Amino acid sequence: MKYSDELKVGLALVVAALVFVLGLRYFQDLPLFETTDSYYSLVENAAGITSGSPVRVNGVSVGAVRRVGYDADERQVRVDFYVEQRIRITEGSSASITGFSAIGDVKLDLSLGPADNERIPRGGLVPSHEEDFFGDIADRAPALVNRADSLMIGMTSTMSSVSRLLEEPDSDFRKTLQSVERTSDQVNRVLREEQQRLAATLDSVAHLTGSLNRIAEGSEDEIEATLQDVQHLIKRLDSNLDSVERSTDRLDNILEQIESGEGTLGLLVNDPQLYHRMDSTVVRLHELIDDFQQNPRRYLKELKLIDIF
Amino acid sequence: MLERHILGPIEALGQYVLLLSKAFRSLGEFGIYQKNLFQQMVRIGIDSIPIVALAGLFSGAVLTVQTAYQLESPFIPQSIIGSIVVPSMVLELGAVVTGFILAGRVGARIAAELGTMRVTEQIDALEAMGLNSIGYLIVPRVMAGILMFPVLYITATGVGIGGGVGVAHYGGFLSAGEFVAGARQFFSPFDPIFGLIKSFVFGFIITSVACYKGYYTGGGAEGVGRSTTEAAVLSCVYILFANLALAVLIL
Amino acid sequence: MIEVRNVYKSFGSLSVLEDVSLTVQDEETLAIIGKSGSGKSVLMKHLMGLIKPDKGEVIVDGTDINAVSYQELRDLRQRFGMLFQGGALFDSMNVFDNVAFPLRTFSPLPEDEVRARVRENLAEVQLEGVEDKAPSELSGGMKKRVALARAVALKPQYIIYDEPTSGLDPETSNTINELIRSLSEQSNITSIVVTHDMHSVLSIADRAAFIHDQRIRWLGTIDELHTAEDPVLNGFVRASEYQIGKPAAATNK
Ligand SMILES: Nc1ncnc2c1ncn2[C@@H]1O[C@H](COP(=O)(O)OP(=O)(O)OP(=O)(O)O)[C@@H](O)[C@H]1O
Numbered sequence: 168m169k170y171s172d173e174l175k176v177g178l179a180l181v182v183a184a185l186v187f188v189l190g191l192r193y194f195q196d197l198p199l200f201e202t203t204d205s206y207y208s209l210v211e212n213a214a215g216i217t218s219g220s221p222v223r224v225n226g227v228s229v230g231a232v233r234r235v236g237y238d239a240d241e242r243q244v245r246v247d248f249y250v251e252q253r254i255r256i257t258e259g260s261s262a263s264i265t266g267f268s269a270i271g272d273v274k275l276d277l278s279l280g281p282a283d284n285e286r287i288p289r290g291g292l293v294p295s296h297e298e299d300f301f302g303d304i305a306d307r308a309p310a311l312v313n314r315a316d317s318l319m320i321g322m323t324s325t326m327s328s329v330s331r332l333l334e335e336p337d338s339d340f341r342k343t344l345q346s347v348e349r350t351s352d353q354v355n356r357v358l359r360e361e362q363q364r365l366a367a368t369l370d371s372v373a374h375l376t377g378s379l380n381r382i383a384e385g386s387e388d389e390i391e392a393t394l395q396d397v398q399h400l401i402k403r404l405d406s407n408l409d410s411v412e413r414s415t416d417r418l419d420n421i422l423e424q425i426e427s428g429e430g431t432l433g434l435l436v437n438d439p440q441l442y443h444r445m446d447s448t449v450v451r452l453h454e455l456i457d458d459f460q461q462n463p464r465r466y467l468k469e470l471k472l473i474d475i476f
Numbered sequence: 477m478l479e480r481h482i483l484g485p486i487e488a489l490g491q492y493v494l495l496l497s498k499a500f501r502s503l504g505e506f507g508i509y510q511k512n513l514f515q516q517m518v519r520i521g522i523d524s525i526p527i528v529a530l531a532g533l534f535s536g537a538v539l540t541v542q543t544a545y546q547l548e549s550p551f552i553p554q555s556i557i558g559s560i561v562v563p564s565m566v567l568e569l570g571a572v573v574t575g576f577i578l579a580g581r582v583g584a585r586i587a588a589e590l591g592t593m594r595v596t597e598q599i600d601a602l603e604a605m606g607l608n609s610i611g612y613l614i615v616p617r618v619m620a621g622i623l624m625f626p627v628l629y630i631t632a633t634g635v636g637i638g639g640g641v642g643v644a645h646y647g648g649f650l651s652a653g654e655f656v657a658g659a660r661q662f663f664s665p666f667d668p669i670f671g672l673i674k675s676f677v678f679g680f681i682i683t684s685v686a687c688y689k690g691y692y693t694g695g696g697a698e699g700v701g702r703s704t705t706e707a708a709v710l711s712c713v714y715i716l717f718a719n720l721a722l723a724v725l726i727l
Numbered sequence: 728m729i730e731v732r733n734v735y736k737s738f739g740s741l742s743v744l745e746d747v748s749l750t751v752q753d754e755e756t757l758a759i760i761g762k763s764g765s766g767k768s769v770l771m772k773h774l775m776g777l778i779k780p781d782k783g784e785v786i787v788d789g790t791d792i793n794a795v796s797y798q799e800l801r802d803l804r805q806r807f808g809m810l811f812q813g814g815a816l817f818d819s820m821n822v823f824d825n826v827a828f829p830l831r832t833f834s835p836l837p838e839d840e841v842r843a844r845v846r847e848n849l850a851e852v853q854l855e856g857v858e859d860k861a862p863s864e865l866s867g868g869m870k871k872r873v874a875l876a877r878a879v880a881l882k883p884q885y886i887i888y889d890e891p892t893s894g895l896d897p898e899t900s901n902t903i904n905e906l907i908r909s910l911s912e913q914s915n916i917t918s919i920v921v922t923h924d925m926h927s928v929l930s931i932a933d934r935a936a937f938i939h940d941q942r943i944r945w946l947g948t949i950d951e952l953h954t955a956e957d958p959v960l961n962g963f964v965r966a967s968e969y970q971i972g973k974p975a976a977a978t979n980k
């Protein structure tokens with residue numbers, strides 16, 4: 168009773184404001200009393216990140232996402248976030264969204280730039296690092312399988328045209344075809360190699376899908392590790408398919424050149440007149456050689472004539 | 477018939493809006509009402525803290541137990557209880573429980589107080605002295621409502637979450653750590669801001685409706701009784717409508 | 728000077744005042760008499776703009792109080808002090824704060840002077856040692872006296888007393904009448920006293936107005952009151968004289 172109304176009211180307001188602010192920070196997983204710096208990042212796809220999602224460095228929570236919105240000027244998603252002030256976000260740092268939105272575990276992972284680089288000013292842009300992002304396996308996997316499928320189809324048709332070419336009976340092409348053979352050998356080798364690697368990769372994917380199925384029972388860390396493996400594998404699968412694609416591209420190139428009449432083989436293939444001429448030349452050559460074998464004297468006479476000169 | 481059921485309410489609405497506009501036009505003379513403001517902030521706010529904290533505590537505890545009961549499944553992580561209880565308290569229960577309790581406690585009290593002042597000519601006495609009775613009586617009460625309801629909301633919500641964590645932890649449903657982890661997982665910083673907005677609005681509704689009912693009381697003790705009941709009931713009804721309207725407009 | 732010009736007032740179907748005109752001169756003391764329910768309190772509230780007339784004007788010092796802004800009306804009201812019939816003490820405050828209220832709100836007096844003035848005012852109405860009591864702890868007569876102390880605290884230009892002595896014992900009544908008279912003798916104070924107490928009328932008033940059947944039936948000086956030839960007024964006055972200190976009974980049908 169001896170306290171004045173003003174004092175009571177002021178105290179209540181201050182305590183309430185304090186509880187509010189600290190509660191807000193507590194549930195956002197922010198340090199209660201430390202100050203924070205804000206930054207933003209631009210990403211292609213929000214991928215389930217929301218305000219309140221944790222911001223982590225090396226897997227340790229150091230801040231939270233404040234706001235996620237579409238930046239109409241940049242045509243990208245703008246993610247505003249804050250981190251504890253003691254974290255030095257230097258030039259060369261990057262941000263990426265990781266985690267799997269279906270289990271509500273999306274985070275913004277920061278990888279810090281070199282420590283002696285200059286600090287990115289408060290409120291500045293931390294560039295995003297999109298390559299790392301394969302979080303949404305469910306979306307990516309079918310696309311990859313489709314791509315592999317269409318590659319195989321392309322390769323089959325390429326191979327069949329190659330073998331058609333190889334079946335051309337005339338032995339005189341071999342020299343020219345050697346390069347084709349070499350290439351196709353290469354392709355075969357690559358394909359064999361890649362098939363094994365693809366198989367291994369897909370095996371691992373299958374294995375990991377199995378692990379994912381067990382996710383409900385698994386601890387968060389396990390899920391994390393699994394997801395990272397999956398990401399890694401998909402990255403590898405992606406690069407393998409890239410190299411297959413490159414080889415096939417080369418093959419395609421050669422065949423294209425052949426088809427368009429470039430190079431010896433191309434000319435031969437594309438000029439029937441030349442083919443026939445060559446053919447008849449070869450026939451006559453054969454006759455000539457036969458004749459020489461049968462009547463060497465006629466030719467020796469000639470040689471003699473030469474001798475006379 | 478027409479007059480009673482259509483024109484009557486419209487006239488009342490007009491009277492209410494006019495009363496409030498008169499009240500806020502007198503904000504300039506705040507100096508005179510300042511003492512009153514703090515007095516009302518204590519009566520409406522500080523004195524309501526215990527009951528509001530009690531209601532919050534039990535809401536949080538009951539919500540936790542019932543959520544745990546509903547989610548009893550091996551496939552759902554227990555921390556989900558935290559993810560449900562905290563936003564429920566923050567978004568809805570903290571503000572609405574506070575609103576309902578204070579509609580009774582504060583709304584009825586204000587209406588009875590002003591109604592009695594009206595029928596015993598105390599309001600006339602204020603006017604006769606040259607005071608603006610609307611400014612003097614209504615502004616401090618409505619302002620105290622707007623300023624103190626957020627405090628009560630924070631009290632109810634904070635104590636409610638505390639009650640939830642306590643029951644979860646000591647009732648053996650899930651540990652405090654899991655509870656908090658679950659709460660953090662789906663925590664959106666806008667939720668408590670929305671709760672605060674709600675409490676501002678509820679504070680305004682309860683105090684302004686009660687002031688309106690009390691200020692225009694007529695007909696002696698019976699009239700005071702009628703105003704008091706109407707203030708409490710109407711505040712509750714308007715809180716329900718405002719709650720829906722805010723959710724639709726803001727969320 | 729307060730002029731009431733052709734005021735009409737009715738509550739629903741009940742007509743209370745009809746074509747009432749009345750002038751209160753500066754520095755006089757005017758008594759308003761009339762039967763219970765004749766509209767005396769309603770007329771007093773018209774003088775301060777607490778009730779608006781259905782028709783007619785109330786002019787205070789040249790200003791039509793129902794034609795000015797609320798702010799101007801409030802400024803005008805500060806020239807008035809009013810003792811309400813029921814006291815109208817603020818029951819959220821104790822006796823001391825009730826009397827101090829107008830001083831604290833409208834005078835620049837420092838708190839210790841306010842204290843001294845409040846004590847003085849309460850002593851004048853023979854109330855001491857009740858400063859800390861709540862109005863609900865007082866008797867009816869005590870409430871009336873606290874209300875009187877509050878009404879006169881600022882020594883306003885116009886003081887309206889609505890039945891200042893009803894419910895008081897004859898001795899206290901006399902003290903109150905003395906207080907009203909001594910106040911009204913100070914320069915620049917105009918008093919309007921609503922009363923049933925013919926003793927009051929005779930001892931303090933300069934003129935009297937008699938309200939009957941919604942109108943001012945009779946208006947004149949105290950001397951004229953004794954020689955008036957209005958049977959209704961005479962009946963009222965005579966009834967009062969025989970029942971000193973009590974509300975006038977209806978004497979005339
Ligand atoms: N606010 C109101 N609403 C409706 N009727 C009213 C109101 N105020 C007064 N009246 C009516 O007006 C009439 C006059 O009332 P008023 O209080 O002026 O009487 P009075 O002359 O002061 O009587 P008394 O000597 O008993 O005080 C009464 O019949 C009363 O019922």
Ligand SMILES: [Mg+2]
Nearest residue numbers: 767768812889
């Ligand atoms: Mg009266």
